[in-house]
Amino acid sequence: MCELLGMSANVPTDICFSFTALALRGGRTGPHKDGWGITFYEGKGCRTFKDPQPSHSSPIARLVREYPIKSCAVVSHVRQANRGAVSLENTHPFTRELWGRNWTFAHNGQLEGYLSLPTGRYCPVGQTDSEYAFCWLLHRLQERYPTEPESAAELFRFIADCADALRERGVFNMLLSDGRYVMAYCSTHLHWITRRAPFGKATLVDEDVAIDFQAETTPNDVVSVIATQPLTCDESWQRIAPGEYVLFCLGERQA
């Protein structure tokens, strides 16, 4: 299995604190040594740092931990390979264009029978069930909505229906973003938290690292974080029920 990390914020916010926890699980406090990746949106653009090396020892992961890249939408993943070799083309997140937007996807779980899913114009590059599922999802979206639908609520409900279908084939925890929205679909384990004023302090579960969010934020900041398991030991994380999803936009929960 793998671990997921996502963020949605109303002002560009760095994710160094949370990524530190995730990166440690990539081969040190966790077994997810088979690569890692993180995608930061800035406007309609996005950039992905990824490495098939374990995140706890990757020089690129160190840059991401230490250099605060600020973003309103982030999707990240550390991998423990099941389907597909340890290689760059099998390293999440995956990004593809739909309706002139970059869509970014990361998956935790394992699917059966995924090779029979039609993917239309979206051809997988690597060998993972995850990228296959992503291509199928985009193909379904593009068939259902040749142009971008007006209602985001309707769009993400349709995506959740597609995710329900994938969940019938195995375990399918997913993070998905188009740079504005960050969606978390839960099959087994996903948690989230929204931080807003008055900000407090928090301590990582994985290492004796604490942060005082008050010192890092302004009173208007709203920042939601999604993770497979809670990343801090002194805050109240919400569990997403299996088969449910949460949707964030600019830090606020939409659904």
Added chain:
Amino acid sequence: MCELLGMSANVPTDICFSFTALALRGGRTGPHKDGWGITFYEGKGCRTFKDPQPSHSSPIARLVREYPIKSCAVVSHVRQANRGAVSLENTHPFTRELWGRNWTFAHNGQLEGYLSLPTGRYCPVGQTDSEYAFCWLLHRLQERYPTEPESAAELFRFIADCADALRERGVFNMLLSDGRYVMAYCSTHLHWITRRAPFGKATLVDEDVAIDFQAETTPNDVVSVIATQPLTCDESWQRIAPGEYVLFCLGERQA
């Protein structure tokens, strides 16, 4: 205008030396301060580092200069914006999937009338003439070859025909790669060099940095580098004539 840098090699090779020159032109020895990017292939996978900040001062560019990422196919670009704002979505290289492969594109030049080019299923995300031209090119490829053609020579001749058509709309110097082939199409300025045994020494034009390739290579290595302007002052670079292209695979020139 912008500067391009590409590499094709028969063994995974780092590009730190050449990228150092390019990065300096990004705001210090050259005016290309409006962002930079570099794509490294590893197998069918690729990863891109990009930043809308000037490359000479970007912490991410410093990582790329100092951390040797080894690859057999690299495409890089430093930008001086003309069409499209300075933003991440307008920062080259651009990567899209075709036939289950990642295609990566970078452009130096400026095109007129590009908004009338049909792009089919490839919708631009940003506002540059460059990404528009790339989307049109992929659309043309996918129309002409619904599945990947067997002959790479034929494929790249067709791509060159498309590039000829773009050159009629302005200046169109291009680097294009699918991870195996690296193609350089020249509209005004592009140079290349192939290094092989016996390897010698070389000194950068832009800074007093020298390298002894003999110490960095094995006798079987073949490495070709493509750049807008020669990067070293003591080697013989070949100029590509306007309207011509060169194609490399695993370091060796194919056409």
